[in-house]
Amino acid sequence: MGRLQAIAEGISRVGAIVGGALLLLAALVICVDITLRYTISKTLGGADELSGYALAIASAWGFSAALLSRSHIRIDTVYVRVRPRVRVALDFLSLITFTSFIALITWHAWGVLRQSYVSNSHSLSEIEAPLVVPQSLWFVGLVFFVAVALLLLVRSLHALLTGDLAKVFALIGSKSAVAEAEEEVRATERAMDEGRRP
Amino acid sequence: MTAAISLIVLLVVLGSSIAVAAGMGLVGVVLNQLFSPMPLTRVTGELTWSTTTNFILTAIPFYIMFGEILLRSGIAGRMYTALVPWLSWLPGGLMHSNVAACALFGSVSGSSVATAATIGVVAMGEIDKHKYNEPLFLGTLAAGGTLGILIPPSINMIIYGVMTDTSVPKLYLAGFIPGFILTVFFSLTVLIACIWKPHWGGEKIHVNWREGIPLLPDLLPPLGLLMIVIGAIFFGIATATESAAVGIVGALAITAWRRRLTLTMLRDVCEATVRTTAMVVAILVGAFFLNIVIQAIGLTQQLSQLITAYQLTPVQVLTAVIFLYLILGTFMEELSMMISTIPITTPLMVQAGFDSIWYGILIVLLIQTAMISPPFGINLFVIHGIRGRGTLSDVEKGAAPFVLSLLLMIVLICVFPEIVMWLPRIVG
Numbered sequence: 001m002g003r004l005q006a007i008a009e010g011i012s013r014v015g016a017i018v019g020g021a022l023l024l025l026a027a028l029v030i031c032v033d034i035t036l037r038y039t040i041s042k043t044l045g046g047a048d049e050l051s052g053y054a055l056a057i058a059s060a061w062g063f064s065a066a067l068l069s070r071s072h073i074r075i076d077t078v079y080v081r082v083r084p085r086v087r088v089a090l091d092f093l094s095l096i097t098f099t100s101f102i103a104l105i106t107w108h109a110w111g112v113l114r115q116s117y118v119s120n121s122h123s124l125s126e127i128e129a130p131l132v133v134p135q136s137l138w139f140v141g142l143v144f145f146v147a148v149a150l151l152l153l154v155r156s157l158h159a160l161l162t163g164d165l166a167k168v169f170a171l172i173g174s175k176s177a178v179a180e181a182e183e184e185v186r187a188t189e190r191a192m193d194e195g196r197r198p
Numbered sequence: 199m200t201a202a203i204s205l206i207v208l209l210v211v212l213g214s215s216i217a218v219a220a221g222m223g224l225v226g227v228v229l230n231q232l233f234s235p236m237p238l239t240r241v242t243g244e245l246t247w248s249t250t251t252n253f254i255l256t257a258i259p260f261y262i263m264f265g266e267i268l269l270r271s272g273i274a275g276r277m278y279t280a281l282v283p284w285l286s287w288l289p290g291g292l293m294h295s296n297v298a299a300c301a302l303f304g305s306v307s308g309s310s311v312a313t314a315a316t317i318g319v320v321a322m323g324e325i326d327k328h329k330y331n332e333p334l335f336l337g338t339l340a341a342g343g344t345l346g347i348l349i350p351p352s353i354n355m356i357i358y359g360v361m362t363d364t365s366v367p368k369l370y371l372a373g374f375i376p377g378f379i380l381t382v383f384f385s386l387t388v389l390i391a392c393i394w395k396p397h398w399g400g401e402k403i404h405v406n407w408r409e410g411i412p413l414l415p416d417l418l419p420p421l422g423l424l425m426i427v428i429g430a431i432f433f434g435i436a437t438a439t440e441s442a443a444v445g446i447v448g449a450l451a452i453t454a455w456r457r458r459l460t461l462t463m464l465r466d467v468c469e470a471t472v473r474t475t476a477m478v479v480a481i482l483v484g485a486f487f488l489n490i491v492i493q494a495i496g497l498t499q500q501l502s503q504l505i506t507a508y509q510l511t512p513v514q515v516l517t518a519v520i521f522l523y524l525i526l527g528t529f530m531e532e533l534s535m536m537i538s539t540i541p542i543t544t545p546l547m548v549q550a551g552f553d554s555i556w557y558g559i560l561i562v563l564l565i566q567t568a569m570i571s572p573p574f575g576i577n578l579f580v581i582h583g584i585r586g587r588g589t590l591s592d593v594e595k596g597a598a599p600f601v602l603s604l605l606l607m608i609v610l611i612c613v614f615p616e617i618v619m620w621l622p623r624i625v626g
Contacts, residue, residue: 020468052251062476101223108243181579
């Protein structure tokens with residue numbers, strides 16, 4: 001199952017990179033659009049719409065990446081002050097509610113996608129994009145989140161049954177805000193270093 | 199009654215360390231079950247799609263990406279060095295450069311954590327070289343960093359604008375003068391502290407301002423980006439989202455010019471951007487759903503009736519709201535605090551007669567205060583993390599005088615609302 005998670009991590013990483021690339025592309029298209037608007041008073045049309053799709057797809061795929069790196073925000077004021085057993089209970093509670101909420105969204109997202117497919121919907125703009133395309137990518141991202149969340153749930157339940165609380169924490173625990181900030185700082189330092197190397 | 203119960207349930211759920219996004223969604227589902235005849239959960243699919251394809255919200259990943267590129271472009275370090283000769287003659291030396299660098303970086307960055315982290319990493323090496331009072335030095339970085347969300351662009355203002363239907367460009371205009379005044383306040387705080395206790399100011403740095411002139415070109419890239427990103431919005435050439443997109447291209451150009459543009463770098467930028475974006479968007483989705491439920495069950499009207507029933511004056515409402523945020527801000531993560539509460543407090547404040555633009559700036563100032571108020575202050579954690587030694591309480595101590603400057607700023611905009619409203623009025 002550890003291998004399954006490694007695969008999931010790989011996929012969600014690729015999802016995040018592709019999502020980011022879509023956003024970068026959207027930014028470039030917007031710039032071209034602005035340039036055309038002020039030089040030959042024409043626009044490509046639909047740049048704003050495309051960037052909206054990029055955000056929807058990127059965030060749907062990003063949900064799982066953030067879940068795997070345990071970076072979804074949790075308020076840990078109480079969490080850090082209770083006994084480890086209570087903490088584990090809270091971790092499960094958090095994961096189960098999160099999974100249920102996104103599953104609820106995914107369920108109804110399927111309805112949105114099916115509706116677009118059945119009525120062959122196109123966007124109400126000049127590019128008349130077939131909505132099925134961006135919505136499918138978005139929907140698959142959400143489904144992937146639910147799958148990853150269930151995998152984490154199974155793995156952490158297994159760890160709980162074998163009494164390995166440390167592993168439960170490593171899988172689904174809430175990082176303290178201090179640790180979170182520390183990671184942020186390391187990432188910043190790495191990024192600035194990365195730039196320094198030619 | 200429903201209002202009070204809902205707010206308490208929300209705070210209990212969020213306090214139980216359930217992921218904030220899921221917590222708000224859960225409270226939405228429960229409130230809907232209890233008080234609304236319509237099954238609003240059905241709209242979650244459509245709502246998530248329409249929220250995440252909202253063009254104004256696209257500005258959020260764009261500003262995050264912009265920041266990630268800037269980090270790797272190497273402009274922050276050069277900018278800091280270029281500011282030093284011009285400001286370090288003041289009592290308090292480099293601490294003024296810290297504040298100024300934060301303000302300048304804040305005017306291209308939309309995030310306080312990113313501002314504190316970037317300038318913090320650049321400045322931290324100087325702390326031992328010149329024997330500054332360590333807590334105060336750390337305080338300037340934690341507090342200076344908060345300027346990131348007050349001085350436009352600002353991710354928090356975009357979120358506030360979208361959630362409360364307020365114009366983002368007007369919020370940007372409104373943040374400008376308070377941002378400038380607060381920067382001066384922070385510098386004055388350092389000045390007063392170092393005149394009162396001269397040894398806090400460290401060893402005098404002897405720099406000739408002539409040495410500063412050759413360094414001035416290093417200030418050009420950030421100033422150029424500032425002109426593009428903010429200028430385009432102020433002169434109505436581009437929307438907030440478009441200007442962020444232009445910023446990305448500008449930052450990429452600088453990175454390429456400095457020979458730092460590589461595929462690995464772009465890959466890391468994309469990955470980091472999406473991870474952060476997803477975190478924010480997840481909370482927004484939960485909040486938008488909760489917001490719909492709150493409106494459907496008539497919670498905001500109830501709150502408004504409360505004001506009329508008890509004949510509360512605007513000043514009383516304002517005081518209550520300020521205290522609510524000062525208390526919440528001590529223990530709640532700042533972004534979640536803002537997103538989970540503004541759907542309730544904004545209609546209340548507007549009902550009491552306050553302008554939603556003015557209230558947006560007040561909220562930002564309150565969030566800034568929360569960011570440097572212990573025990574939970576995200577910027578305190580960031581600066582402590584960079585320092586990598588000593589205790590968190592050093593940073594807390596050093597930030598305390600700046601909490602006072604922020605409180606003073608809050609009082610100032612309450613007494614003279616024109617500080618906020620003048621610019622959006624004459625330009626808009």
